[in-house]
Amino acid sequence: MKTSQILELLRKASPTLQVKIQHKEYGVLPVGNVYHEPPRTFLQEAKEEGVYSNVKGLLERLESIDATVPFDADLTSGDDWNFQEVQSVFESEGKVLIQISDPVFN
Structure with missing residues (x-):
């Protein structure tokens, strides 16, 4: 998922909600x-x-990073060679959950 998509989804959520991966x-x-x-x-x-x-x-x-990066970066988890892609962002049980995939080299 692109950083711009994540930012858009996070801006819609309450700023005080917990956020988890x-x-x-x-x-x-x-x-x-x-x-x-x-x-x-x-x-x-x-x-x-x-x-x-x-x-x-x-x-x-994320906004501070996005302001310095000249392109819409992919938002991932893990490390630079065996990363996990962000699949979705949603609200559940009073938290914002960022759901990630299996590692690309799994």
Whole structure:
């Protein structure tokens, strides 16, 4: 999913809602780090409560990265060679969940 699509979806959610990364095998994990490494922007999960625990914090971080990147980056998770693609963003049980795929080389 492109960063612009994620930003649009996050802007519609309440800024105080928790935001988590969801994977069918690993469950629901907090967002621990967000960074850009061309050509992708990455969400890294955390084992405990993440740095970007609510929609407002994640949105601000993604907007600051997006302002410096001259193209619409893919938003992924994992690492630069075996990443997981963001498949959807949705609200469930008072949280915003960012659902990710299996790793591309799985």
